[in-house]
Amino acid sequence: MASGSLISRAKFLGLMAAGGVLGYGGVLVGQRSIEGWRENTVEVPTPKFDPTAYRLTIDGLCEQPFTLTYDDLRGLPAVTQVSDFHCVEGWTVPDVKWQGVRLQQIIDRAKPSKDARYITFHSMGGIYRDSLALQQAQLPDALLAYDMDDARLPQDRGAPLRVVMPRMFGYKGAKWLRRIEFRDDQDIGYWEDRGWRVDAWIKA
Amino acid sequence: MARAAEFVRRFEVPTRLAHWALAVPFLLLLLTGLTNYLPRLKALAIGGFRVFAWAHVLLGFAMVVIAVLVVLSLLRSRSMRGDAEVLAAFGDDDVRWLEHEAMALAGQRTATPRVGKFNAGQKINAAISALATIGLLGTGVILGINTFSKSVFTVGITGMTFSWHTLLALATIPVVLGHVYLAALNPATRESLRGITRGFVRRDWAMRHHPDWTTHASEHELPPEHR
Numbered sequence: 512m513a514s515g516s517l518i519s520r521a522k523f524l525g526l527m528a529a530g531g532v533l534g535y536g537g538v539l540v541g542q543r544s545i546e547g548w549r550e551n552t553v554e555v556p557t558p559k560f561d562p563t564a565y566r567l568t569i570d571g572l573c574e575q576p577f578t579l580t581y582d583d584l585r586g587l588p589a590v591t592q593v594s595d596f597h598c599v600e601g602w603t604v605p606d607v608k609w610q611g612v613r614l615q616q617i618i619d620r621a622k623p624s625k626d627a628r629y630i631t632f633h634s635m636g637g638i639y640r641d642s643l644a645l646q647q648a649q650l651p652d653a654l655l656a657y658d659m660d661d662a663r664l665p666q667d668r669g670a671p672l673r674v675v676m677p678r679m680f681g682y683k684g685a686k687w688l689r690r691i692e693f694r695d696d697q698d699i700g701y702w703e704d705r706g707w708r709v710d711a712w713i714k715a
Numbered sequence: 716m717a718r719a720a721e722f723v724r725r726f727e728v729p730t731r732l733a734h735w736a737l738a739v740p741f742l743l744l745l746l747t748g749l750t751n752y753l754p755r756l757k758a759l760a761i762g763g764f765r766v767f768a769w770a771h772v773l774l775g776f777a778m779v780v781i782a783v784l785v786v787l788s789l790l791r792s793r794s795m796r797g798d799a800e801v802l803a804a805f806g807d808d809d810v811r812w813l814e815h816e817a818m819a820l821a822g823q824r825t826a827t828p829r830v831g832k833f834n835a836g837q838k839i840n841a842a843i844s845a846l847a848t849i850g851l852l853g854t855g856v857i858l859g860i861n862t863f864s865k866s867v868f869t870v871g872i873t874g875m876t877f878s879w880h881t882l883l884a885l886a887t888i889p890v891v892l893g894h895v896y897l898a899a900l901n902p903a904t905r906e907s908l909r910g911i912t913r914g915f916v917r918r919d920w921a922m923r924h925h926p927d928w929t930t931h932a933s934e935h936e937l938p939p940e941h942r
Binding site: 527552555599706714 | 752754755757758760768858861862865869870871873876878881882888
């Protein structure tokens with residue numbers, strides 16, 4: 512090399528610039544990813560939600576089955592809760608601000624029959640299902656969320672509506688909810704069928 | 716017809732074996748791990764098992780075994796220990812080499828410093844790679860155990876471990892890209908690739924890039940076809 516350098520100056524400059532770009536990109540990706548969401552879905556493509564056509568069906572073993580439009584949902588008394596999200600894979604998103612409707616409120620309106628001891632949550636894609644015992648769904652932190660961090664729930668986070676059970680692993684939180692079904696038996700959910708526990712309580 | 720003097724022996728079999736035994740699973744682990752950011756690939760499953768997630772966990776445990784074997788073979792192989800010792804020795808000449816490269820970047824020509832078997836950049840690459848690997852394996856073992864049982868660690872521990880594992884993995888990406896670029900693509904330096912695949916490099920290249928080592932490497936063996 513003319514300069515006596517092991518690699519030419521232009522190349523070194525190029526390398527440093529490339530390194531800088533990569534480093535900067537790395538920081539940007541890093542900030543979002545180290546304590547961020549990692550989308551898990553088994554419904555491909557991600558279910559699309561049309562606010563005018565959307566209906567949430569509440570049925571099964573209950574006295575008053577009913578449906579809600581998206582506007583109906585947002586018109587119900589809303590609650591806000593801040594909770595950490597723990598994925599069964601090991602990652603955590605701290606302090607997620609959820610807004611939505613208490614499951615208790617839906618249960619009260621549907622008036623489940625005596626035989627109803629479990630609830631199955633159905634996803635719009637028709638593939639993902641999960642279930643809770645009725646008593647679990649009546650816990651004071653069991654939520655149907657339509658907003659996250661002061662914004663509409665993003666498509667890949669489960670728009671228009673998802674289950675939030677802060678003290679259970681995230682796979683209990685069915686996304687893209689279209690149907691809430693009261694049953695006398697506990698439905699084995701998608702991941703439970705593949706080995707995860709039906710009661711996904713977190714070791715705190 | 717190549718003359719015998721055209722090549723010098725650069726890496727013996729143990730060093731080359733150790734390099735690839737670590738590099739191949741490292742790259743596979745990086746690629747399978749990155750599916751965390753590619754939901755559709757991540758969801759790919761056979762018989763209810765997510766292909767990339769399980770490949771990552773199993774490869775990770777395999778790499779723990781490989782890393783232990785490499786460390787043990789350091790005790791057995793004198794040539795590999797020699798390479799490791801030179802890589803770990805960072806001296807005034809290495810500082811000068813970094814200065815020289817930085818000055819070249821700034822347009823200043825300075826005298827070429829002494830360079831032995833490894834320059835400062837190669838030493839830094841080795842140090843970062845080794846430390847990141849140790850950190851990734853340490854955090855990876857915790858996350859791997861967590862894959863099989865949720866009752867060993869709390870979500871506080873796994874959450875923190877996951878963050879460090881991610882941070883370390885992302886930090887290695889520019890290092891790996893730089894290493895692959897310089898070793899396989901950059902015309903001025905890519906001759907070094909043959910050193911770690913077949914064990915020898917061209918003598919004229921070695922004289923330019925590792926002069927102090929090359930002048931002491933006259934006794935090194937020749938590639939088989941030149942013997």
